[in-house]
Amino acid sequence: MSTSDAVAVNEHDEHLAHLREEHLMLDPRPRGEMNAMVMEAMHTTSWKFWVIAGVLGVVVAVCLFGSWGYLIAEGMGVAGINRPSYWGIFIVNTVFWIGISHAGTFVSALLRVFKAEFRRPFTRAAELMTTFGLVQAGLSIFFHMGRVWLAYWMMPYPNQRGLWPNFHSPLEWDFLAINTYLLASTMYLFLPLIPDVAMARDRSTGWRKIFYRTLALGFRGTEGEWTHLRIAMNIFAFAILPVMFSVHTIVSWDFAAAMRPGWSSTIFGPYFVVGALQSGIAAVAMVVITVRATMKNMKYFIRPEHFDAIGKLMLVVSMAWAYFYFNDYLVLWYGGDKWTQILGHFVEEGPKNWMWIMMLVFNIVIPWLTLWNKSIRRNPVLLFIIGLLINVAMWLERFIIIPLSLTINRQPFTWRVYHPGIEIPLGIGTLAFFILLYMIASRLVPLVPVWEVQEGQLAHSVRKFGKETVVTVSDLE
Amino acid sequence: MGDFTVVKEAGKEEGEQPKGIWGLVVNQDVCTGCQACVTACAMENNIPFVGEDDAAYGRSLHWIRIERFWQGEYPDVQATPRQPTMCQQCGAAPCEPVCPVFASVHSNAEQINLQVYNRCVGTRYCANNCPYQVRVFNWRDYSVNMPEIYYNQFNPDVTVRRRGVMEKCTFCIQRIHRAEDLAKSQGRPIADGDVEPACVQACPASALVFGRLDDPESNVSKLNKDKSSSQLLPDLGTLPNVTYLKGGSAHVNK
Numbered sequence: 001m002s003t004s005d006a007v008a009v010n011e012h013d014e015h016l017a018h019l020r021e022e023h024l025m026l027d028p029r030p031r032g033e034m035n036a037m038v039m040e041a042m043h044t045t046s047w048k049f050w051v052i053a054g055v056l057g058v059v060v061a062v063c064l065f066g067s068w069g070y071l072i073a074e075g076m077g078v079a080g081i082n083r084p085s086y087w088g089i090f091i092v093n094t095v096f097w098i099g100i101s102h103a104g105t106f107v108s109a110l111l112r113v114f115k116a117e118f119r120r121p122f123t124r125a126a127e128l129m130t131t132f133g134l135v136q137a138g139l140s141i142f143f144h145m146g147r148v149w150l151a152y153w154m155m156p157y158p159n160q161r162g163l164w165p166n167f168h169s170p171l172e173w174d175f176l177a178i179n180t181y182l183l184a185s186t187m188y189l190f191l192p193l194i195p196d197v198a199m200a201r202d203r204s205t206g207w208r209k210i211f212y213r214t215l216a217l218g219f220r221g222t223e224g225e226w227t228h229l230r231i232a233m234n235i236f237a238f239a240i241l242p243v244m245f246s247v248h249t250i251v252s253w254d255f256a257a258a259m260r261p262g263w264s265s266t267i268f269g270p271y272f273v274v275g276a277l278q279s280g281i282a283a284v285a286m287v288v289i290t291v292r293a294t295m296k297n298m299k300y301f302i303r304p305e306h307f308d309a310i311g312k313l314m315l316v317v318s319m320a321w322a323y324f325y326f327n328d329y330l331v332l333w334y335g336g337d338k339w340t341q342i343l344g345h346f347v348e349e350g351p352k353n354w355m356w357i358m359m360l361v362f363n364i365v366i367p368w369l370t371l372w373n374k375s376i377r378r379n380p381v382l383l384f385i386i387g388l389l390i391n392v393a394m395w396l397e398r399f400i401i402i403p404l405s406l407t408i409n410r411q412p413f414t415w416r417v418y419h420p421g422i423e424i425p426l427g428i429g430t431l432a433f434f435i436l437l438y439m440i441a442s443r444l445v446p447l448v449p450v451w452e453v454q455e456g457q458l459a460h461s462v463r464k465f466g467k468e469t470v471v472t473v474s475d476l477e
Numbered sequence: 478m479g480d481f482t483v484v485k486e487a488g489k490e491e492g493e494q495p496k497g498i499w500g501l502v503v504n505q506d507v508c509t510g511c512q513a514c515v516t517a518c519a520m521e522n523n524i525p526f527v528g529e530d531d532a533a534y535g536r537s538l539h540w541i542r543i544e545r546f547w548q549g550e551y552p553d554v555q556a557t558p559r560q561p562t563m564c565q566q567c568g569a570a571p572c573e574p575v576c577p578v579f580a581s582v583h584s585n586a587e588q589i590n591l592q593v594y595n596r597c598v599g600t601r602y603c604a605n606n607c608p609y610q611v612r613v614f615n616w617r618d619y620s621v622n623m624p625e626i627y628y629n630q631f632n633p634d635v636t637v638r639r640r641g642v643m644e645k646c647t648f649c650i651q652r653i654h655r656a657e658d659l660a661k662s663q664g665r666p667i668a669d670g671d672v673e674p675a676c677v678q679a680c681p682a683s684a685l686v687f688g689r690l691d692d693p694e695s696n697v698s699k700l701n702k703d704k705s706s707s708q709l710l711p712d713l714g715t716l717p718n719v720t721y722l723k724g725g726s727a728h729v730n731k
Contacts, residue, residue: 074618075617076599077616081601081616083604083614086605086614087601087605146614146640146642147641148599153596153598154577166579254602259571414610416535
């Protein structure tokens, strides 16, 4: 072997080592080892976990269930809503949590349909976010209802009085859409989970064995079972995408279909979908970073390449959001409606104009200035902070759309600024409940879909053509 | 859902026919802003006192309010005519289609918008969608928490509302029904002036006139055709049954 050949081989090895370090898909480990890693991550629980879970449990008990009980007993007066802001932070939180829940399905289903390989290690983490986010959204709607004990009247159930819900009402569409989405996303979470709980079943004892055995539905991993599972997952991945787009569009119709200045806008549908993705993808970034930092063995599965990919998505969605925001803004301004003009001035120059400025800075300026940079995208701390700021901005955006827009109406005599009351502990309660549910789930279900990672690793290989090192991906499906 | 259509058809046959279109005329030229209508409405319709704090925060439950504004920059300020505002009983009401449980409905018989308290679940969508902002919400159990002695003044003809339901002006539908029953027992049609909602009855300046819009000879129908008559936010196409007279109405009320 000549020296030049030796240098080439050496270069090839270095390049290969670099690729392995960079890409999870090119750094395969035996299935048994990955199983053990995921099981270990699920079982390793430090005292810090219990302390945080305990604190969150107390917060949920006091702030969420305690305050809610008080709210039900006393009436809506303990919240900050008034005339004209009949809707307040409860609806802000509802829209916010539905937005958060969107990215779970988006990351999972859309990236699965388009075979984006970077999705593989964190689809489960994102899908869990969908389900738990929807739980908070549902709770926030229930907080909002004046007589929540009669909420079942919104369901179309046969009854002696021949009373049906009003299918003309956007709220009714909303109710049905959110229920559909909750059911569909839970099933979509469950299907790819089956092989993983079957894996966990074979490696557990005691109550966990019973738990996993029940969830695994007797999955043994035969060829026939895999075929059925793949078909079912494929159907759901395609079917859930229109559901996901429709849900947030329908949420936007609650506003767009009403005759209020600032609300009756035809672009609200896509604008809300993009807004949901904006906050949701930022939330996926935050969740993935937290999971990687706090759970064992996750540094193998979740790597800077994933932050890089999520960061790029955040940048693109931020641009799309900016487009829709200014589109909506321009059209409302150009329409020249007197009340909309007054509302616009109130948002820009009124007592809460800091919200508007903060929203534009956190949603547009900061992502656009930072996420171009690869080293910022790959830095978990910075990406977490940017994700947090985007979520703050998106919450403020919903606040501007709901209570702030309601402040201005066509009867100036009733204009009055909204000051939140019990909404604040209840909002904190939903956040704590979300984190608590996620923490519990992280100890009960494998957070990384091992089979999906392995499938990806089997499909990828590094080959050498002449002097070039080439990464190849074979299509298994 | 065959049963459902049967129920619907049965309702049609049994007298959900229009019995008259009721309308209100507000003469802003003579309104003195004395708030007698507000008080009378509260007495008639069991509207509780909400306390100073809640009232200041925009939670008063009054079904009618007197709006008044100031025009111009100081020192050249002018007061605008007082504008009593109550539910406009729209013919095409924005509050009705948005209710998810049919608590906000149109009455075929009286041609007004009704709020079914028993059915209301408190989503408050109707109030958001009301361009006149005349719907009010029971933020607390005001009627239950008041001193017991006040229970004696409740009007037995009107439901006492509890927390969590929306309510609004009904054109004193209990008085409409009483007048209809009286006229029926006497075997005659309702005459103009038989029905007086509490606000109309209490108005010392006779700024409020109530009657049937489908009767061309009634006082409201004539005032409706006045050259100074207008409706609130007519560009929204809500077809209100309340008319305002402002700026030199030719008619002086009885």
